[in-house]
Amino acid sequence: MIGGEILSHPRGMLGLMTVSASSTVLVGREADLATLRDALKRVRGAEPSAVLVGGEAGVGKTRLVEEFCRSLDGEPVRVLYGQCLELGEEGLPFAPFAAALRELARREGRAVFDGRETEFARLLPELGPPPDLGEARRGHLFELVGALFARLAEEQPVILMIEDLHWADRSTRDLIGYLLRSVRVQRLLVIVTYRTDELHRGHPLRPFLAELDRVRGVHRLEVDRLDRDDTAELLAHLLGAEPDAPTVDAVCERAQGIPFFIEQFASSADPRCGDIPETLRDLLLSRVDQLPDGAQRVLRVAAVGGTRFGHELIARVAGMDEPSLESALRATVAAQLIVSDPSGGYEFRHALVREAIHDDLLPGEHARLHARFAEAVEADPHLVEPDRAPAEIAHHWHAAHDHPRALVAARRAAESAGCRYAYAEQARLLDRVLELWEQVPDAADRLGTTHLDLLEETALAAIDSGDHMRALSLTRAALGDLDGEAEPVRAARLLIRRGKLLRNAGKSDGGPETREAYRLLRSAPRDLDWLKLLGDVAYQMAAIDGDEAGRIAQEVKDAATAFGDEAAQVNAEIIFGKVCGGRLAADEGLPAMRRAVERARAAGDVSNFAHGLVNISDSLFELGAYEESAAAAMEGIPDADRVGVSRTTGVYLMANYAEALMALGRWDEADARLAEAARQDPPGVLALPWLRLRARLRMARGHPGAAALSSRAAGFLAKPFLSAEARVSLLELRILAEGPGALPFARTAIHDQGVFERPRYGWPLLAAAARIADEPLRESVREVAASLPARYPAERASALEVTALLDGSPAAWQAAVAGWRADGQPYQLAGALLDLAEASAADRQAASEALTEAVEIGNRLGAGPLLARAEVLGRRLGVRAPGASPSELLTSRELEVLRLVAEGLSNSGIARELFISPKTASVHVSRIIAKLEVGNRVEAAVVGRRLGLV
Numbered sequence: 001m002i003g004g005e006i007l008s009h010p011r012g013m014l015g016l017m018t019v020s021a022s023s024t025v026l027v028g029r030e031a032d033l034a035t036l037r038d039a040l041k042r043v044r045g046a047e048p049s050a051v052l053v054g055g056e057a058g059v060g061k062t063r064l065v066e067e068f069c070r071s072l073d074g075e076p077v078r079v080l081y082g083q084c085l086e087l088g089e090e091g092l093p094f095a096p097f098a099a100a101l102r103e104l105a106r107r108e109g110r111a112v113f114d115g116r117e118t119e120f121a122r123l124l125p126e127l128g129p130p131p132d133l134g135e136a137r138r139g140h141l142f143e144l145v146g147a148l149f150a151r152l153a154e155e156q157p158v159i160l161m162i163e164d165l166h167w168a169d170r171s172t173r174d175l176i177g178y179l180l181r182s183v184r185v186q187r188l189l190v191i192v193t194y195r196t197d198e199l200h201r202g203h204p205l206r207p208f209l210a211e212l213d214r215v216r217g218v219h220r221l222e223v224d225r226l227d228r229d230d231t232a233e234l235l236a237h238l239l240g241a242e243p244d245a246p247t248v249d250a251v252c253e254r255a256q257g258i259p260f261f262i263e264q265f266a267s268s269a270d271p272r273c274g275d276i277p278e279t280l281r282d283l284l285l286s287r288v289d290q291l292p293d294g295a296q297r298v299l300r301v302a303a304v305g306g307t308r309f310g311h312e313l314i315a316r317v318a319g320m321d322e323p324s325l326e327s328a329l330r331a332t333v334a335a336q337l338i339v340s341d342p343s344g345g346y347e348f349r350h351a352l353v354r355e356a357i358h359d360d361l362l363p364g365e366h367a368r369l370h371a372r373f374a375e376a377v378e379a380d381p382h383l384v385e386p387d388r389a390p391a392e393i394a395h396h397w398h399a400a401h402d403h404p405r406a407l408v409a410a411r412r413a414a415e416s417a418g419c420r421y422a423y424a425e426q427a428r429l430l431d432r433v434l435e436l437w438e439q440v441p442d443a444a445d446r447l448g449t450t451h452l453d454l455l456e457e458t459a460l461a462a463i464d465s466g467d468h469m470r471a472l473s474l475t476r477a478a479l480g481d482l483d484g485e486a487e488p489v490r491a492a493r494l495l496i497r498r499g500k501l502l503r504n505a506g507k508s509d510g511g512p513e514t515r516e517a518y519r520l521l522r523s524a525p526r527d528l529d530w531l532k533l534l535g536d537v538a539y540q541m542a543a544i545d546g547d548e549a550g551r552i553a554q555e556v557k558d559a560a561t562a563f564g565d566e567a568a569q570v571n572a573e574i575i576f577g578k579v580c581g582g583r584l585a586a587d588e589g590l591p592a593m594r595r596a597v598e599r600a601r602a603a604g605d606v607s608n609f610a611h612g613l614v615n616i617s618d619s620l621f622e623l624g625a626y627e628e629s630a631a632a633a634m635e636g637i638p639d640a641d642r643v644g645v646s647r648t649t650g651v652y653l654m655a656n657y658a659e660a661l662m663a664l665g666r667w668d669e670a671d672a673r674l675a676e677a678a679r680q681d682p683p684g685v686l687a688l689p690w691l692r693l694r695a696r697l698r699m700a701r702g703h704p705g706a707a708a709l710s711s712r713a714a715g716f717l718a719k720p721f722l723s724a725e726a727r728v729s730l731l732e733l734r735i736l737a738e739g740p741g742a743l744p745f746a747r748t749a750i751h752d753q754g755v756f757e758r759p760r761y762g763w764p765l766l767a768a769a770a771r772i773a774d775e776p777l778r779e780s781v782r783e784v785a786a787s788l789p790a791r792y793p794a795e796r797a798s799a800l801e802v803t804a805l806l807d808g809s810p811a812a813w814q815a816a817v818a819g820w821r822a823d824g825q826p827y828q829l830a831g832a833l834l835d836l837a838e839a840s841a842a843d844r845q846a847a848s849e850a851l852t853e854a855v856e857i858g859n860r861l862g863a864g865p866l867l868a869r870a871e872v873l874g875r876r877l878g879v880r881a882p883g884a885s886p887s888e889l890l891t892s893r894e895l896e897v898l899r900l901v902a903e904g905l906s907n908s909g910i911a912r913e914l915f916i917s918p919k920t921a922s923v924h925v926s927r928i929i930a931k932l933e934v935g936n937r938v939e940a941a942v943v944g945r946r947l948g949l950v
Helices: 031-045 060-071 094-109 134-153 170-183 205-213 228-241 245-255 259-267 279-290 293-305 311-318 320-333 351-359 364-381 389-400 403-419 424-435 443-447 451-465 468-480 486-504 511-522 528-541 544-563 564-581 586-603 605-622 626-642 649-663 669-677 684-701 706-718 726-749 753-756 759-771 775-786 791-808 810-823 827-840 845-861 862-879 892-902 906-914 920-932 937-946
Strands: 049-055 078-083 158-163 188-195 218-222 338-340 344-349
Touching: 031 049, 031 060, 031 188, 031 218, 049 060, 049 205, 060 158, 060 188, 060 511, 094 158, 094 170, 134 158, 134 170, 134 845, 158 170, 170 188, 170 205, 188 791, 205 218, 218 892, 228 245, 228 259, 228 279, 245 259, 245 351, 293 311, 293 320, 293 344, 293 351, 293 364, 311 320, 311 364, 320 338, 344 351, 344 684, 351 920, 364 389, 389 403, 389 424, 389 528, 389 586, 403 443, 424 443, 451 468, 451 486, 468 486, 468 626, 486 511, 486 528, 486 626, 511 528, 528 544, 528 564, 544 564, 564 605, 605 626, 605 649, 626 649, 626 892, 626 937, 649 669, 649 684, 684 706, 684 726, 684 862, 726 753, 726 759, 726 775, 753 759, 759 775, 759 791, 775 791, 791 810, 791 827, 827 845, 845 862, 892 906, 892 920, 892 937, 906 920
Parallel strands: 049 188, 049 218, 078 158, 158 188
Antiparallel strands: 338 344
């Protein structure tokens, strides 16, 4: 590369495959790029340096170094590229050096060899016949290459990039060693890449790398696999939209962080990985085909056992004698297909290798091996990890197509999973039991249960696992098999469950189901189970008829008192707080809720404790006690996970925690919590708490994914039913996302009944509408605001902001700033300060102070759009934005050029003054005009004087 241009067209490490989807953005490699930049920094300081970039095939080594070179565009650095050929020790000597020098000659001409073309002809035959120096003069060739690099490095730093060192011949390795150990050329950076999974014990690169590790200035860089968040980000770039959590989980599980594999799945018709793409399958199996027959047989057996397997288990199933088994395992380990784990067992290096081998089994072989695994683990459960035996047995009998044994084993495994709060696994296993029920005539006798009991049990597991659509289908089937009048409590339980599911899916408010459940319960026998169901009716009724819900909630409290059961009374208090949370003032309901939560804590009632903290954190937020709100929500998160409700109650707690952190200005922490909530993949409208908050945060930060996330959240407005809180917050989000284009939508939105039901969300909606309002909408906002209460700090601040938006006077904006200062949310305060600065244009001192504080807050938060708005406003008002000192706004050279522009010099005059070419001067002037957002050099001079830059 000259000035950042690569001098070749490198073939990727996996060039034998065509990738139909590739990301233009490098994901998850910031630290690796920093390592390469640090190495270049040392080279610029005349210190020789080398970076040995290792990693398994497809992990992104080539992509990393290409991105590093691309980042050098425009910098005075020369990059030479060469690649080793897959020919081994007998391959073409010095192939990467020949490729690098050939491209150098093509770009810069033969003169670059300084009259020594015939001597370089040993590397580049096209330069002519080489002199006959004999083998003894190989050192002379090394000296020539070293001298060439030294001469090139005198002009500018040189980066020599050599790919696929694992394929290098001996001569290439010797020349690299010479450059790094002997001549140590100053201002030369050598970057080599190699595959760590190719380095078997006898590979010649292993001792070579060990030697280089002892050389000063040589550094190793291991490129790791991507984690789940990075995988999700890469998929978003590849698919053109943010992927849903199941897609991310599926790709994570199978691609295991290898970017090349992720790209292959993204480019397939089924990103959720229904099948391994054929080209990828062929690549994976090609390495297996090279192994001896015994090793291939062991891999086939091991693939049936799973990604990890123990030595004793594989020995029993394979039926091989110990020496043969050890020899076969040694071959698989040497081929880097299997690795030993710390527990003394083995593991496939990559899950996709196991899957490809397993899918390649013959049908009879597949069933036979699974049956042998099931028999072995049943006979001795200690052959697998603790607690894994039930699931392993169920899996293998099912894969062996032995339906009676599979039925019983699946039920036992489901019970085991439920005991460990592994609800997703429990639901999947119970679904399998339902599938097998019809295929096993005596299923009821074998399991000791009825089909209706099994339907209800499976539906409950599906709810606990978050698969609400599946639970809806199961509850419908169970209700169809049930006589409600004969079993009113069971019928009520199923109806309540179905009503909740319909509400969470946004399909309806669940009114008919809830009312029918209440009718059945009124005539049912009264016990603690009945009381719990009555509490569920009260909670569900709150979104349908608030007055009726309050009456039923009081009925629950009275009944709990009559029963005298501590847990029932705690639950009743929490239900009452939930039902009346939007109807009572936050400070009125908070003391009783605190008492209920303390009682739950004392009784060890983890479920009610976590549910109560959702209400407490929400009430504290409404009161403006953001630190306390964050602490309360944070306290409940581990308990939600302990009782297996992390996808429901846990998501609400994480969202409440994140919302409080956002209010405190701790945006990075908030974003991490929202990402954690997103990973839980809450179903239906339960995703809205994290979704709307993260969309707002991304908009505030100018994140490139903000539009997609906002659109996804606003899409819930099409649901037939949403709670008032969710609906109003989404109406505001849509207005913020669409800006002035949302004017017709805003005219209707501000009259939504939820605005009056939940002023906490109604006031921000009015503020968003007021910002884009025309005169008719302004009048409508004024009318709605006049009848909306402002009870708490954030509501009062929002009300003052709405008044200021409609009034526009400095005094009104001073009041809004004071309101947000009292509330304590920094982002809202910064926005009001910018509006105050704009309203105070006639008072430069006041405008400057407001702008200064707003920018300081924006810098602390990383609020890019706010800072951009501040910069534009500062230029328009002739006020210098704080933190934007001349050295930050323009480079030192650009400041020199601007000074000469202000003096009236032409480009030629500037060139003479600064000893640069007129063309370079013109480039500087163009950049100055663009940065100052002006139309010409005269305006640039005026703005420069106004901002104190000249």
